[in-house]
Amino acid sequence: ITNAACLLDLKIVVENPLEVHYVTVEITDANDHGPSFVEKEKKIEIAESTLPGARFQLPGAQDPDVGINSVQRYKLSQNENFHLEIRDRGEDKIPFLLLQRHLDREQKTNHSLILTAMDGGTPPKSAHLNLTIQVLDINDNRPVFSKEVYSVELQENAAVDTIIIQVKATDIDEGVNGDVEYAFGGDINPSLFQLFSLDNHTGQIRVKGQIDYEAASVYKLDVQASDKGQPPMTTDCRVIIKIEDINDNKPEIEVTSISNMVPEDSKHGTVIALISVKDTDSGLNGKVICHLTENVPFELKPSFKENMYSLVTKEALDREINQNSGALYVGNPIDREGLCQGSGACLTELKILVENPLEIHYVLVEITDVNDHSPSFPEKEQTFEIAEQTLPGKRFQLHTARDPDAGINSIRTYTLTANEHFEVNLRQSDTGKIPFLVLRKPLDREQKDKHTLLVTAVDGGKPQRSGTLNVSIIVLDSNDNRPIFSQEIYQISIKENIHVGTSVFRMNATDLDEDTNGKVEYSLGKTLRQKVYNMFEIDKLSGDIIIRGEVDYEENDQFELDVEASDRGTPPLTGECTLNVSIIVLDSNDNRPIFSQEMYQIEIQENVSIGTSLFKINATDPDEGTNGEIEYSLVKTLRKNIYRLFELDKLTGLIKVKGLVDYEENDVYKLDVEASDKATPPMTGESRVIIKVIDVNDNPPEIEVTSLSNTVSEDSKVGTVISLLSVTDKDSGVNGKIITSIISDGPFELKPSYKENIYSVVTKGLLDREQVSHYELTIKATDCGEPPLFTFKTFSIQITDVNDNKLCG
Structure with missing residues (x-):
């Protein structure tokens, strides 16, 4: 089962005469086995944030063949993301999957690969392992609205709880990273919250209050969609709600000027009154038709401006005034201001003609003034534009009112509604009192x-x-207001290894000024460490803090940023958020455990007691929390007897004896161990522990009689071979060294062979059956261990007779 030469010793015995021949046969390997994997499939979970260069140990293939016929190489199916790395550990080749390109779960959730193990035979044999790489999600995508701008029409007076529109944003991340919630934007006018509501789960916008076209015909709502990742990512859209007018307002008639008294000799077309008509509805709902009651000597004449009319006479007027009493009376209303200008006495000379007899009388009538006119301004409104930096005391001339009345009935004073900034001041001139508006308190x-x-x-x-x-x-x-940040202190958290270009937070500063004086630009402070500038940048318009470098928790777990907000006034004013942006880096599982040694070697004695602690392996992980907590395990591809003999404490890394360790069964054990952190998914590190077993003298020698002649002729020559013996001891070293001897008396001795521990029992003297016809031969074999172990072997030898004695007599 090893790569050493496979030698088989044969002993050949030839009889008559008895001879022994020793033959060593070398068994050469044939490629009669193919590589094989313990499992047919292997699933590996890898987070999409995992950096290129990460390694993942793959199961190795087994091949009973040796030498060139054993597993020689591995091959990985073609792909863009992974590369195969092979490490030699003693005689074994261990395959590792090496990540060479960033993974993106949103592009591909699973990667299917095939690992092929091949031996070196001719032809080569191979085995396949199906690898499934499951990419685990991180929050690297912000929600995206189906439209950047939504537009919808809504009738005014729509019922409360009417669904106006449903916005929809999607996030291609999964789990909480892809769950979207909706909210109105932070810059929305607070009054709109009284009119509209937004369901934060469905994105439905509903009517909440009274919708009045006349109050506003268009509403613009900013809607924000956020995912539930940590930190969350957001996006915005705009919803434009156009209000459709309905005819819910009556026309209004306003008489802007009227002459209540009209002389009967007024000419046709004399203007009696000015009338304006308005309807706050729009379109056809706001179109107005005006007409007078019938049988009156008046008519309406439209002005050049829509909905403006003049009430004029359309025929002669007649008032009965013919009196013959001789009394002088006022036949028509007298307008002093029409007869006389100014404030002096108003005298009218009348000539009265009397008939029968014909007489002429002259009457001088003084028309005295009555307060029949109100003061009036040439315009109803006057507008001033005053800069807020204007100093108190500044004067602004107002329109001067006119009053046709004279004397005490003319204008006496001007008053102003109560306020804290202005007062009215009068200046006397030849034409009367001229009013001025005076600034008394800064605006x-x-x-x-x-x-x-x-x-x-x-x-x-x-x-x-x-x-x-x-x-x-x-x-x-x-430009008298500097930008102000919405918070005095900002503290945000980001994950390490967050993608470059990701926006992690949006600063918010407001400037109460308007136009360019109120437009805010953002920048990082000028006294930060260079590391901060390399790591972060800020969008000067939006205030987004953006990642521009690789964030590594183990290198820096916190950053302090100075952020400035400046307006665009001349000169600009700056609001500063000094050391108030604290960016805390959250650890992600980007470091695998590392063993203190890539290979451990220890020695143990065989028969060591079960439960004995052998060795404590140690791995460290620079990550924090569960990402850095380590558990140890034996890899699942070891030979079954290893799991029977040894156990590994998953928390301490202590290797203990679990079963009986026998040197004669195996003198070396190779344990592949893994250290895994407790993250999801975990990252692992690998090492090999080589346990060399030291032999103890626990086996006595064994004597094997391979050939025996139980009967020996008494005329056998000295040196005749009686028996062949082989002595063995399963122990090694001095424990396996054997001293063999004959301890019984008799004409026999041991002769060693050229090969160690092989003996021949031969005669060392002449035999005489008549003296001794039977021998009990005892062989003792003793090893050299401490203490020594020994064994005995006894066998019988019968001496056969030959005719070597004469008869007496």
Whole structure:
């Protein structure tokens, strides 16, 4: 069963005369056995994060043949990811599977390979082992939405809990790495949470509140999909919801100007009132048709602007005023402001004609003012744009109100709604009082970007009349706010060996300024160790921290990053997150256990007691936790007697004797041992333990009589061969050295052969039957061990008579 020469010793005995011949026959091997594997299939689990260069021991093939006819080489079926490596361990060749290219579970989950073992015979014989490589998943793919932008239409006033749309993201990872959850994006307006809900499992977006087209016709929702890996990976999409208008609002009529009194001599087309009509619905729902009641001397004339009308006369008016009483009275309403301008006395000279007799009378009538006009501004609204850095005391001229009334009935003052930033100041001029808006407290656009004020012009009449002006203050931004990070301290965890290019975290800084003053750019601090710059980079626009180098837990288990956020103002302002990004590297199982020696050699005595501790093997794994906890085992491809004789403590690595070790059965044992960590999947290291058995003197010699002549003629010559003996001892060394002798009396002696431990029993003197006709011959064989062991062999020799005596007498 070894590669040594197979020699067979033969002893040939020839009788008459008795002769012994020794023949040594060498048995040469023929290739009559093929290699064979203990198993037909082997399954190996490898994580897709495993680095190229990782080795995995494969089962070796067995071949009873020796020399060139034994297993000489292994071959692996052609593939792109694996390579075969052969290691010589003594006389054995051990195959290893070597990963030479990164695995990607999403491209291929299982790899099927064939390992072929071939001997060196002619023709060669072979055996095949089917290898199945199962690639285990890691979280290396982010979810992907079916669309980057979803667009859907929704009727206003849709019922609560109506399903609007279902977004769908898929993640080609498996297990929790591929489970997707949905959430609204972090930058979404909080008011939208009152209108819409998102199911985090199904991705369904439903109506949650009252949807009003007139409040907003389009909603833009950012939706984020995250997997459940550690750390999770995310992606975003946008959902655009267009609201369809329904006719849920009545038209509104507003009379913007009206003359309640009309002279009867008013010409056709005299404008009586200005009317505007509006409907907050859109499309056909917002189209309005206007008409008057029948049988009135008025009509509506449309303006050039849609939904604007003038109410005008369409025929002559008649008011009965012919009186003959001689009394002077007001026949039509008198408008002082129409007759006189200014605030002086308003005098009207009347000429009265009286007939029969014909007389002319002149009457001077003074028209006194009544407070029949309210102050009015030339425009209803006035807008100012004021930079937030404007200093207090700055003045802004307001529109001046007009009031046709005179004297006490004219404009006396201006008032302003209560606020903390502005006041009204008046300046007297030849034409009247001119109002100014005065800034008294600095503005802050980030606290309030628009101020709405109401300026009121008040006259002095009783009761007072007033007119109002809506003033809008739009606060213009200045770069007075630096970016602020959403957290003071960031702590994130990443797995070692994470793929280069992976985004591990998104920084988030906000700047309350607007436009370029509020746009944020990110960068790493300028005082970090070079190792950090080699390992990480940050996207200046998104804030994504991206892997750019190989992360190794055993080299660095934590990184500290300085991240700066700057706006694009002139000059830019910077917000700094000093030493606040702590990246903790999580250990992954990327190191296999390594034995302290690739091969151990120990010696033990045979017959050592069962339970005896022989040797403690030791392997180390630089990984952490269960990834670095080691269990030991004997490989499953050893010969069965090894499992019967030895056991290996899986936790301590202690090898103990389990059965009876017999040197004569086997003087060397080769144990292939594995050290596996407790990760999923585990990684293993291999070593070989060679146990040499030391012989003890536990076997006595054995005497074998291979040929015996029980009867010997008394006239036999000295040196006649009586018997052939062979002496053996299963022990080795001095324990197997044998001293053989005849311990009984008689004319016999032992003559050694040229070959050790082969003897001939021969006569050493003349025989005389008449004196001694029978001998009991005892042979003693003693070994040289300590203490020595011996054995005896006794056989009988009968002396036959010849006619060698004369008769007397």
